[in-house]
Amino acid sequence: MSVVQKQGKILSNLEVAPSIFLLNLGLPQVAETAQPGQFVHLRIGPLSDPLLRRPFSIHRTKPEEAKVSILYQVVGRGTKLLSQRCSGEKLDCLGPLGRGFAIPKVAGQFILVAGGIGIAPLIFLAETLLRKMGNGKWEVEKEKRKKMEVVFLMGAASTEYILPESELLSWGAAVEVATDDGSKGHRGPVTDLLTRQMDRSVASCHIFACGPEGMLKEVAQIAGQQKIPCQICLEQRMACGVGACLGCVVKTRSGYRRVCVDGPVFPAGEVIFE
Numbered sequence: 266m267s268v269v270q271k272q273g274k275i276l277s278n279l280e281v282a283p284s285i286f287l288l289n290l291g292l293p294q295v296a297e298t299a300q301p302g303q304f305v306h307l308r309i310g311p312l313s314d315p316l317l318r319r320p321f322s323i324h325r326t327k328p329e330e331a332k333v334s335i336l337y338q339v340v341g342r343g344t345k346l347l348s349q350r351c352s353g354e355k356l357d358c359l360g361p362l363g364r365g366f367a368i369p370k371v372a373g374q375f376i377l378v379a380g381g382i383g384i385a386p387l388i389f390l391a392e393t394l395l396r397k398m399g400n401g402k403w404e405v406e407k408e409k410r411k412k413m414e415v416v417f418l419m420g421a422a423s424t425e426y427i428l429p430e431s432e433l434l435s436w437g438a439a440v441e442v443a444t445d446d447g448s449k450g451h452r453g454p455v456t457d458l459l460t461r462q463m464d465r466s467v468a469s470c471h472i473f474a475c476g477p478e479g480m481l482k483e484v485a486q487i488a489g490q491q492k493i494p495c496q497i498c499l500e501q502r503m504a505c506g507v508g509a510c511l512g513c514v515v516k517t518r519s520g521y522r523r524v525c526v527d528g529p530v531f532p533a534g535e536v537i538f539e
């Protein structure tokens with residue numbers, strides 16, 4: 266893994282939904298090597314305030330444009346300051362960091378479950394899976410290829426937090442939406458959609474999820490009951506981002522693991538939710 270520390274030029278930093286921003290950075294080395302599920306650790310200010318870097322999932326990469334995209338929600342002082350940084354300024358970036366999603370070796374049905382801003386790394390994953398299908402990289406017979414599918418289940422508080430699904434649809438994903446207030450799609454948690462999807466799941470099904478802990482716990486339970494392989498991407502506060510401070514540990518069946526270097530993606534059955 267080639268981790269670099271570079272000054273990334275801000276290409277744009279725009280609010281795309283209430284308190285949700287899309288930051289585009291010029292970072293050629295990261296764009297070349299990042300894998301879905303990995304993250305970058307950004308120094309928000311030009312000097313040492315805030316002191317600690319903040320971790321952000323990589324949302325998209327465009328190596329041909331040397332571009333890395335970060336989708337983030339303003340939730341505290343650090344992200345508020347980040348939302349005020351302007352095009353042309355530079356951000357000190359360390360990355361790509363962590364272990365991303367393991368891409369299955371055989372084709373099948375891939376169900377992606379996103380809760381809130383947990384959508385950020387799953388768009389990168391969906392694009393990667395669909396590109397692999399489109400390029401015919403999986404060695405499968407024509408008949409089986411028809412059963413290859415990416416199903417993207419998207420959950421949010423209400424319709425204004427649902428990012429446009431048009432790009433996902435144009436890539437060939439099936440998209441379903443759930444909102445807490447019922448303003449778009451199913452009214453209720455996104456895990457309702459996953460439960461429903463289980464009736465239609467086929468052999469070689471894989472689940473990938475990112476979102477709030479309560480959602481991940483439920484996804485892990487559903488996957489465990491159905492005996493379906495499932496990978497979850499954890500969101501955790503991080504200080505060093507490189508395994509030195511132990512500030513990001515989670516309890517797993519094999520002891521405490523560091524989210525920043527052993528994850529952020531873990532097999533769902535490994536993680537012990539409190």
Ligand code: FES
Nearest residue numbers: 506508510511525
């Ligand atoms: Fe320091 Fe993970 S953030 S060990």
